[in-house]
Amino acid sequence: MLTTKKTIRRQFILDEAAKLFKEKGYGGTSMRDLAGNVGLEAASMYNYIKSKDEILELICQRIAGIYISQLAEIEQTPQATYAAKVEALIRLHIRLMVEEGPAVSVANHDWKYLPEPQLTAFKQARKSYEQGFARLIEQGVAAGEFQALHPSVALFTILSAVRWVELWYRPGRELSAEELENDIVAMLLSGLAK
Amino acid sequence: MLTTKKTIRRQFILDEAAKLFKEKGYGGTSMRDLAGNVGLEAASMYNYIKSKDEILELICQRIAGIYISQLAEIEQTPQATYAAKVEALIRLHIRLMVEEGPAVSVANHDWKYLPEPQLTAFKQARKSYEQGFARLIEQGVAAGEFQALHPSVALFTILSAVRWVELWYRPGRELSAEELENDIVAMLLSGLAK
DNA sequence: TGCTTTTTCTAACAACTGTTCGTAAGAGCT
DNA sequence: AGCTCTTACGAACAGTTGTTAGAAAAAGCA
Missing domain, CATH: 1.10.10.60 (Homeodomain-like)
Incomplete structure (x- = not known):
């Protein structure tokens, strides 16, 4: 058991x-x-x-693991376009925020208090995740699907734009999780201007 | 003196x-x-x-004041379109991040440790700022300049998307502050997809 | 130079931190 | 029932926290 x-x-x-x-x-x-x-x-x-540190460690590890496995899933799913892949990844992100708000918040803000072997490991895991995501964007730009933005800028704009959900979303708000997801995706992929 | x-x-x-x-x-x-x-x-x-609290208080107050005066400036500047206003506000935001990184970071993350009279004041100031910004977006939607997104979603996507600059920007990176600004504006207003 | 005011230091305070130890209470089992 | 093993607790630890009081040093000024 x-x-x-x-x-x-x-x-x-x-x-x-x-x-x-x-x-x-x-x-x-x-x-x-x-x-x-x-x-x-x-x-x-x-x-x-075992310790207060271990609490932080377990929370951060769990969330990092989810992030990485979600990326892996998207990467190896054969999908029509890179836009579809990026969209799918954004949607997974938002869902994670909604479902695991507090834990994601901790992994986003308090990771810097991790003790030393874990701190480096966490930063490295995050970096490799970001690189994987950036590669998707680069490929989309190369394929002519995306605007010729600097991949890092697009990447961090997406990651940050998705982060506020965890601060803002409360179940039972006027906006459903689904509407929220659609609006954010629309904003990031098509922009605010008409 | x-x-x-x-x-x-x-x-x-x-x-x-x-x-x-x-x-x-x-x-x-x-x-x-x-x-x-x-x-x-x-x-x-x-x-x-006077105290450690006062340090936090002074930092947060100063940044909050800048935010509010920037919004006021944009609001009363007669400009062609709402899109132009929103773009100008985004650019002011990014410049503030670049110029006052640490202080903005504190106002963004550590405001919650403000002692009680100031905490409520800060939250209220931020709320009124957000409402002013949201009004600009609403008007832009009403004028047909913007996609029919929920104004709160557009607002927080913009605010969050701009926030990572403070974590990421280092003077002397491969990307200049100006290029950065242009790419973020392009992403937020026109979207990633072509 | 001497006098005054401002700035800085050392020492100490009470409160709080994460954590450990020894013991008491409880659960599970025969 | 009695015995064992797990779980919970109160008390105490050594270290750190923000802050204050009083003395020493520095600076400004006559």
């Missing part, structure tokens, strides 16, 4: 931690704060996690 | 603080860290600033 009672409880701690880290930052969240939200004393949590 | 020796030294402390806050976060930066970068003992800085 992989989902023992212990791993479930641990995941609960990680989820609560992600919410708090998002709200108050990694440094601004104390183990006693977290314990309060979890419903335990601070000391008791050490039955489930 | 407004720029006394004391205010110059204080501004230097604020600038160093912005760099450190950007790098390690507000909570991750201690007064002793800051003092080290400034070249003083921690206690000595209290001749120039």
